[in-house]
Amino acid sequence: MAVDTSAIENTATKIIMNTPARDACEELGSALSLNEAQTGELSRLNVGVAAVFQKGWLSPVLMKIDEWDNRYNTEVEYTDPALLRLLKGNLVEALLEQMNSRRFSPMRLRSIIRSSGLTPDKKREMDEIISSYNEKIFSHQDVNRKDFGDLLMEIVGCEYLFSVIPVFGVPTYEEFMQYDSKSPEFLKLVTHYEKGVRLWFEKVFSSLSYYAVINSEEIRAELILYLIFVAGAEGKIRYNRKNKLAMICRMLYRMFGIRL
Numbered sequence: 611m612a613v614d615t616s617a618i619e620n621t622a623t624k625i626i627m628n629t630p631a632r633d634a635c636e637e638l639g640s641a642l643s644l645n646e647a648q649t650g651e652l653s654r655l656n657v658g659v660a661a662v663f664q665k666g667w668l669s670p671v672l673m674k675i676d677e678w679d680n681r682y683n684t685e686v687e688y689t690d691p692a693l694l695r696l697l698k699g700n701l702v703e704a705l706l707e708q709m710n711s712r713r714f715s716p717m718r719l720r721s722i723i724r725s726s727g728l729t730p731d732k733k734r735e736m737d738e739i740i741s742s743y744n745e746k747i748f749s750h751q752d753v754n755r756k757d758f759g760d761l762l763m764e765i766v767g768c769e770y771l772f773s774v775i776p777v778f779g780v781p782t783y784e785e786f787m788q789y790d791s792k793s794p795e796f797l798k799l800v801t802h803y804e805k806g807v808r809l810w811f812e813k814v815f816s817s818l819s820y821y822a823v824i825n826s827e828e829i830r831a832e833l834i835l836y837l838i839f840v841a842g843a844e845g846k847i848r849y850n851r852k853n854k855l856a857m858i859c860r861m862l863y864r865m866f867g868i869r870l
């Protein structure tokens with residue numbers, strides 16, 4: 611019996627194969643909305659034949675399932691997380707070196723990817739990330755901080771890290787605007803602000819090891835500065851007065867002497 615699969619709703623499908631036990635047949639027949647005669651046929655189904663019912667169908671259909679053979683055998687390739695973290699760290703180091711020298715070489719990055727011990731699929735995935743930034747980054751020397759931060763974020767894959775690290779003690783820009791800059795309340799808020807940013811930075815600094823192997827503390831700190839610029843209201847730091855990540859970015863850039 612032909613079935614128009616385009617009319618099938620996106621719901622669970624019930625599949626019942628040969629069931630010799632009478633009580634089981636009755637229970638399953640009820641689940642498939644079978645009548646008494648149809649329920650009796652469940653115990654007589656041939657090997658590889660199943661009764662299939664989908665919500666929205668008027669009645670079940672019989673389906674023949676192919677016999678298992680070597681056509682379906684395949685070797686499953688698993689990504690080694692340790693090798694992936696190592697590759698990500700190597701790519702980050704190479705990219706930051708290229709950014710600082712303003713001499714970009716996607717070929718060198720692809721060479722790093724090819725020399726890794728990862729599966730072909732994972733290598734191809736990482737190479738596609740690099741290729742997707744040809745127009746924004748690798749085709750010219752004038753690279754903005756936002757595009758470069760986006761590339762680093764995609765490579766490291768830690769976008770969710772910034773939503774789980776707590777931002778306790780970090781006030782918003784609007785909270786600061788409630789007080790006079792010389793008032794005790796304002797100065798107290800500044801103290802909480804600095805402490806909150808330091809605690810946040812320490813947590814992110816240590817958590818990066820779960821995503822990439824970066825032994826240099828300087829490179830790890832530099833990476834965080836690019837990532838927080840992207841995470842802090844997508845690089846629009848000056849225009850987000852309620853965003854705490856934007857405030858963290860403000861403080862970190864001031865601490866490291868970088869202009870927004």
